[in-house]
Amino acid sequence: MVPKATSADPALDLERFLPYRLSILSNTISQAIAGVYGERFNLNVTQWRVIAVLGRYPNLSAVDVAERTKMDKVAISRAVNDLIAGGRLDRSVDKSDRRRSVLCLSNHGWDVYREIAPLALACEARLKSSLTASECDALERILDKLTTAGVALLLTGEDLGMQIRCPGAR
Amino acid sequence: MVPKATSADPALDLERFLPYRLSILSNTISQAIAGVYGERFNLNVTQWRVIAVLGRYPNLSAVDVAERTKMDKVAISRAVNDLIAGGRLDRSVDKSDRRRSVLCLSNHGWDVYREIAPLALACEARLKSSLTASECDALERILDKLTTAGVALLLTGEDLGMQIRCPGAR
């Protein structure tokens, strides 16, 4: 008959679990924004991010874009090729290092950027408008802190179990 | 030329863009936590979530689990079958509706749950420990508000710039 939380733990409730809630929130927002530009411009998330970063920082190489967007270089490679095929990106070869390509938005790409960027910012503004000004400030701080803590967890987290739990076990 | 922000927009800077930062944060944390249980228990994210929700709310059907975890029912179906194959889940048929299965953790599944749940909570605690108490409180509120706003954006957001149809299509 539906025991509540069987063992001694402080109840792991998925719907209150921070990592899970962040995942739901992030997916919901990404989907919403993708709905705004996806249909209209036929862009996927990776392609849009490439355009966004090149709109802000032109003349990056593919690896630069991958680092800035924190996305996989294979994904970037494919997105870049699709964008070039769609006439939204121009690629040239770096004179001083012929392995590197130099990417920048074409005129058409700039049109797309100038049309979508305000929409994206409007989405963000609408989300933030649900918060008070001080919550908005807090959010900035919190995101920075959590991201730092998350990266630390990623690097050192493997030994969480040994450190935190079960002195006798394992 | 390297224009800063070409048009009239207040500069869309990906690294400061809320939806993007949430995505990075969520991915970083998910990866970190997956590293904690993935290797040790050979579980993927979906399988772990199924175990988590069944540990908290036993005797759900597969569709119930899908709704609670907000994951795809195909993904749940596969995760459930893998977990049963691994002896971590028991399935029986609902007497009053023979389409429905009734899922609950096996003894082995409970062992896994009791071992991982504290680890997951420890991860969460470590993340939260980077925040002050009041930031922690604020985060709860903010996540609720943003999730609500995000869902609203998902449903109505298409007319942000102009009109686009179809809630739920595609």
Place this chain on the structure above:
DNA sequence: GCCATATCGTTTCAATTGAAACTATACTGT
């Protein structure tokens, strides 16, 4: 009872993904 429609869970299939291998170019030390 019988038909139409809805739901549960699985299977199929085509698209997406990423790790590893690969090509081409660059750098470093001798």
Place this chain on the structure above:
DNA sequence: ACAGTATAGTTTCAATTGAAACGATATGGC
């Protein structure tokens, strides 16, 4: 100059994903 190593970007291939079709069961209207 050469060998060895490192980096940029692409291709390959196998695993993962999810939309749609599906079989089985259930429910509501008649």
